[in-house]
Amino acid sequence: MDQIIRIGIDTSKHVFQLHGVNAAEEPVLRKKLRRQDLIAFFTKLPPTVIGIEACGGSHHWARLLQSLGHQVKMLPPQYVKPYVKRGKNDAADAEALCEALSRPSMRFVPVKTPEQQAALMLVGLRDRLIRQRTQLANAIRGYAAEFGLVAAKGLGKIEPLLERIRDDDTLPPLARELFAMQAKEFAQLQTRLEEVDDKLMAWHRADACSRRLAKIPGVGPIGASLLVMKTPAPEAFRSARHFAAWLGLTPKDHSTAGKVRLGVITRAGDEALRSVLVVGATAVIQQLRRGRGSASPWLIELLKRKPPKLAAVALANKIARIAWKLMVTGEGYKASAAPPASACAA
Numbered sequence: 001m002d003q004i005i006r007i008g009i010d011t012s013k014h015v016f017q018l019h020g021v022n023a024a025e026e027p028v029l030r031k032k033l034r035r036q037d038l039i040a041f042f043t044k045l046p047p048t049v050i051g052i053e054a055c056g057g058s059h060h061w062a063r064l065l066q067s068l069g070h071q072v073k074m075l076p077p078q079y080v081k082p083y084v085k086r087g088k089n090d091a092a093d094a095e096a097l098c099e100a101l102s103r104p105s106m107r108f109v110p111v112k113t114p115e116q117q118a119a120l121m122l123v124g125l126r127d128r129l130i131r132q133r134t135q136l137a138n139a140i141r142g143y144a145a146e147f148g149l150v151a152a153k154g155l156g157k158i159e160p161l162l163e164r165i166r167d168d169d170t171l172p173p174l175a176r177e178l179f180a181m182q183a184k185e186f187a188q189l190q191t192r193l194e195e196v197d198d199k200l201m202a203w204h205r206a207d208a209c210s211r212r213l214a215k216i217p218g219v220g221p222i223g224a225s226l227l228v229m230k231t232p233a234p235e236a237f238r239s240a241r242h243f244a245a246w247l248g249l250t251p252k253d254h255s256t257a258g259k260v261r262l263g264v265i266t267r268a269g270d271e272a273l274r275s276v277l278v279v280g281a282t283a284v285i286q287q288l289r290r291g292r293g294s295a296s297p298w299l300i301e302l303l304k305r306k307p308p309k310l311a312a313v314a315l316a317n318k319i320a321r322i323a324w325k326l327m328v329t330g331e332g333y334k335a336s337a338a339p340p341a342s343a344c345a346a
Helices: 035-044 058-067 077-083 090-101 114-146 155-167 173-206 208-213 220-230 240-246 271-289 297-305 308-329
Strands: 006-010 015-021 027-034 049-053 071-075 251-253 262-265
Touching (some): 015 035, 015 090, 049 058, 049 090, 114 155, 173 208, 173 220, 208 308, 220 308, 271 297, 297 308
Antiparallel strands (some): 006 015
């Protein structure tokens, strides 16, 4: 009865809290371990089930523990929180992890490989560079406006604005020097972004699933790469609707007493992936409203009844379902015959 059948680990940078139970669900392990002592402890321990909260570094520890013969399951933090009895400390969190791990209906996060994490790092770096470029472009516009120099909207107007600033002899020497520094930084960001985009496109072309998903209208290479990178195990979802719900594209449910009350979308899941799908759906609708391409009867009728932004979210939901189907089955996208877009341009 003293054999440990399940352990919950509350991870941190240096100190790890362990909570283990035996077959009678009695606590038989409450232990703190330093980072350097964790592997030595689990090397001596017989294979068991280990629960870790999905967070930064958890995939690394999961792979290490799996290599020692243990069965590792990662739990979403929001699913562990209800099992914390009282207070907030490492011991309570480890106990809650151990308890949540025993629930038969619990959902788990698949363990990512180092290659999958490297691909996600590429996406994160691209997002950060885009934010930095936008921030710098806004700063340049603001400073230039203080000297009476304005430009039209769009990133493509920043370089012409910098050329006008460089040729303007009425600016103070200090201002011209500072603008030159910002122009150099803007050019460096553009170069780094191009390098990252080239790496992302190379990854997309090398992945068969990503190439298949890119053929879905509104997805494209960036959306397809994100779908594959951020969904390493699509078969873990029971249906396409569960996948769309994981992305936060399904309405909030406030139903009670037999009355169905559906609100706005939940916005759960990965914000970057959801925003890419919504932006892609918005682009599809814009093209249809301009009379280009073809549209499904479902989308035509939806645009007649609903505003374009709401229709874009609904279309993003449908794109997510189609993407899940293609990822699970390995099939290619087949566009159905659709009426011309001029039918919904009005």
